Amino acid sequence: MKHLFTPNTMSQSGEVYLLRELLDREEIACTIRNEHLSIASGELAPQECLPALWIMHDADYSRAAELVEGWRSSLHETRPQWVCPGCGESIEGQFSSCWKCGRQSDE
Template identity: 25%
Template sequence: MRTMCWGKSLPSLCRSQANDRVCQDWRFPFSEGACRGKLMKHIYTHDNIVVLHSVKNILALNDIESFVKNEQTAPVGAQHGIGNTFHELWIINDQEYAEAKALIAREIDNPPAKAKWVCDNCHEENEGSFEICWQCQSPSIQLKQEI
């Protein structure tokens, strides 16, 4: 698990020897006594920025602040190493790590399965992920109730 402090001065990060922590004011290596800010923790990595922002939105809906690191690295590609192009999500307050990890596990890694449904119009069976019948494009009963 990687951690870093949330500072407000420079956009570049000053890494420690362990390459897993960053100091608060971005100039000095991390030390337990020197850290005066909120300790951030790395929580999620993905190569697709859209997926990463979906996770960020799920956390935001649950009042967990997060920070996207390496957001603009996709254009660099393999010339700088493939490991440097992955987008990372860090939570701002490390005290919320367990809650955030549980949310990600529940919503992203193991989404609840939706039951199949039968269209009222054409009587075709549809997968639970469909809100509109694939055969006749009629909305599901659940979607009709939401509208």
């Protein structure tokens, strides 16, 4: 069993569950440790109370690490601002449809 991922803060702990689902879809056996340890925060150092994602079979680790890295890097990608072809409204890149007329981006 190998450690794969621990979030930096408790507010990011939801990422562990999203990543577990990603790995489950790829049939990579994994488990979450420290899942219920947040109740001990204050008695233990906060970093020790964060949920951690572990890979059950060492042979799956490199593939799992690639999937996690790809998922995490996609969170930081930003698309450029675009102009709605339907109404000409300027839309921020993170949106895929126009807030004004509802038309989808052509990209």
